[in-house]
Amino acid sequence: MPQQRPLAGGEHSGRAPDERAALVLVGNDEGIRNYVGAELRKRYGADYRISIHDDRGDALGALESLREQHFPVALVLSALGDNDAGGIEFFESVRPLHPEAKRVAVVRWGDFPTVRPIFNAITLGQLDHWVMAPEYSPDEEFHRSITEFLEDWAATSQGRGFEAVRIIDKHSSPRAHELRDTFGRNHIPYGFYDADSEAGRRRLADLGLDSPELPVVALLFTPELTVLQQPDDMEIADAFGIMEPLPGDEIFDVVVIGSGPAGLAASEYAASEGLKTVVIERQAVGGQAGTSSLIRNYPGFPQGVSGNKLAFGMYLQAWSFGTRFHFMREPTGLFTDGDLRVINLNDGRQVHARSVVVATGVAYRLLNIPDLDDLMGRGVFYGAAVSEAPALEGKEVFVVGGGNSAGQAAVHLAKYASKVTVLVRSQTLAESMSEYLSTLIEKSAPRIEVMYNTEIVGGGGDEQLDHLVVKNRDSGKEEELRAAALFVLIGSQPRTDWLSGAVVRDKWGFIVTGPDLRSGSGDDILRLEVAGSGDDTGALERSPLLLETSMPGVFAVGDVRRGSVKRVASAVGEGAIAIQQVHSYLEMAMEPAESKR
Missing domain, CATH: 3.40.50.2300 (Response regulator)
Structure with a gap:
């Protein structure tokens, strides 16, 4: 039975009138x-x-x-x-x-x-x-x-202002980190309270909970207070009312898989140009770009823009044009059904569309060090440091990686931590990091230090990370270093396992598109074997469009596409171009069969 609100509406702010910023x-x-x-x-x-x-x-x-x-x-x-x-x-x-x-x-x-x-x-x-x-x-x-x-x-500034959602959990909980990141990236105002703190115990008492299963997630914006204990993502989405089932007989003009910059741009242009559009997103809008604390080289933002702010603005724009978004779902397969493309989802449902734009991006590569994997979310974090940085004030933290994401994370962390150490396997940052970032890091010494020719080989802690073991790759010498947190940004791999057997991918899993699909003989006729059905559609007597995959009507954009430029602006451009090609494909699909020969 729904509980009544334990707090007056004005107390949601968490700030008394005489505590104004x-x-x-x-x-x-x-x-x-x-x-x-x-x-x-x-x-x-x-x-x-x-x-x-x-x-x-x-x-x-x-x-x-x-x-x-x-x-x-x-x-x-x-x-x-x-x-x-x-x-x-x-x-x-x-x-x-x-x-x-x-x-x-x-x-x-x-x-x-x-x-x-x-x-x-x-x-x-x-x-x-x-x-x-x-x-x-x-x-x-x-x-x-x-x-x-x-x-x-x-x-x-967490904990200040309106709270639509209240999270109560142990501060070191990996699940708490995941929830805070998801709510923050989706621009849902939340407050987090450590279950072991006085404030956390008071909030639990207000909810009438004595020994709850953590985390507790309270939705304060619903007509009647909604309290969830140890919920999974699907339960939270259902409580939010964003899990409206997709009717099985509904057909979309285009389904976009993923809501990073490329997917958001594709959905915005598709909907604004009259195409019935739905976006399937497994977690939060923005993709990896959404975790960046500051993107300084995106056109039109002379003072820079946070990845989250840019992505959320694109989301609102796409939504205002009529794009439908379905969160906490991810694809498990893709096949054809006549002229339609069918996507299987992890909730057992299917989405039917005349065309598909795959914009699933890439996932962070893991360290694969068991002692550190066990501390994920408890001092070991994959991705940028936006949500965790304020909690690291005055502490020594480490970033592993030599790319732009690692550099941006180090600069952001240096605003709070007493010292940030960047661990790099190579001898220089010149080949992997933009010059302005590497210059900034060099001039930020001793607040930011770079250890070259260094790799992590171990580490640990009881309930929280407290040390790392690093090795010099030249001398082989190992050293134990005290560490309050480690942020891992060592590259990525495409999220394309669900496309196995459906479209052509390279050996790393990136989707092959357009001219790259040409055979060794130079024949660029696009061929398709329908995965799982045993039905060969034969050869289409045309070349694939620039962003089209080996399955006609299925396009790939952004980081998931082989040969793409790994930049936000180029991802947005590919999303826009893909929709122009979707229009071309749909026009060709409507032509009489004899006119295609």
């Missing part, structure tokens, strides 16, 4: 300070503490006081320019005091000499954003930027 402004330039201060007070004074200073020493004192009183700080704004030298050094002093606060440089319009040092500081992780000082009141462009900065801060 602070916006701290400092600057010697009286004009900027007064103008910015007035705008902040008028627009944000009701919801935030506004603290204004003309001296950076006084501002640091105020920040120390706020820290001692456990008051959150959302933004620290400092004027930069001829009258405000030393601003970058000030921002470096802010991070240890309030690692979650967003650091924002304020400059006058037209102060172009100041802009380059700001860009350099952002690249080096010394500040987070910049904004032009308001020139009039109200300056909505200024406020749009401030609101976006506050949104970014709120997204990384």
Whole structure:
């Protein structure tokens, strides 16, 4: 029987009125300070503490006081320019005091000499954003930027603001890590409470639970309180109401498998161009890109954009055009039924469509070290460090991997951890990491250290990771290092096992498309043998389309496709191109058979 809510709606915020987060402004330039201060007070004074200073020493004192009183700080704004030298050094002093606060440089319009040092500081992780000082009141462009900065801060400040979902579990639980990551990436506001803490025990008592099966997941947004104990993903999805069954006789124009950047772009263009579209997603929107704390080289975002924010915006856009999304489901097989393509799902159902776009991306490669595999989610994490980083403040953490994802994770972790060590098997980062990232890491020493020619051979801990064993590949010497956390980003493998026998894949499992399907004789006629049916459709007298697989009407885009460029922008482009080719395929499929010969 559903339980009644134990808490008043206002208590969902988890923050008393006198615990408002602070916006701290400092600057010697009286004009900027007064103008910015007035705008902040008028627009944000009701919801935030506004603290204004003309001296950076006084501002640091105020920040120390706020820290001692456990008051959150959302933004620290400092004027930069001829009258405000030393601003970058000030921002470096802010991070240890309030690692979650967003650091924002304020400059006058037209102060172009100041802009380059700001860009350099952002690249080096010394500040987070910049904004032009308001020139009039109200300056909505200024406020749009401030609101976006506050949104970014709120997204990384767990336990503050509205909680749609409440998770109660042991802090070291791998399942707790998985749930927090899934809810966070799907933009579902949640609060997490350690079951062994006073707050956690109080929340359990509020729910009338004495010795529950952990984790406990409480849905606070439903008409009547919904409390789940040790739920699996399907139970959570069912409680959310997002598991509406797909009618067995419903036929889609296109089904997109996966909702990373390529899949989201494909679904957006398909739906906006009138195609009946459904997306099947096993976990969360965004794919690997959705775990990136900051993508700095995506066009149109001069200050960078988090992978999660970019992906969620694409999801909302696709949804607004009519795309249907079905989460917590994954494909188990693909075959043909006449002109239709049929996808088997892990819940026993099937999806029928005239065309398919496979955008399943890739999965992280594992270390395959038993002692560390046993600690997955308890100090050992695969993927980027967005959700776990705040909990590692003042601790020593390690990142293994030499690619861009590893570099981004190290930079993000360095905002919180006392030291980040990157373990790399090669002798340089030059061949595997973008220059701006490798430069940033080099200039972040000693906060970030790189150990070259090094691999992990062991490690362990009782309930939580506490040490690693690494080996120098040249000398063979092994060394034990204390470690609070390890983030593993050592490459990936495609999620294509479910396509075995259905489409041509290379020896690594990547899907072969277009011209790469040509036979050794140079014959590029597309051939298909229907997997599992014993029915050979024979040869189609045409060449495969650029992104088409060996099964006509089935396309592959993004990281899962052999030869693809592993970049977010190119994945988005492939998703858009695939839909243009879907249109071409559907037109050809409607032609009389004799016209195809």
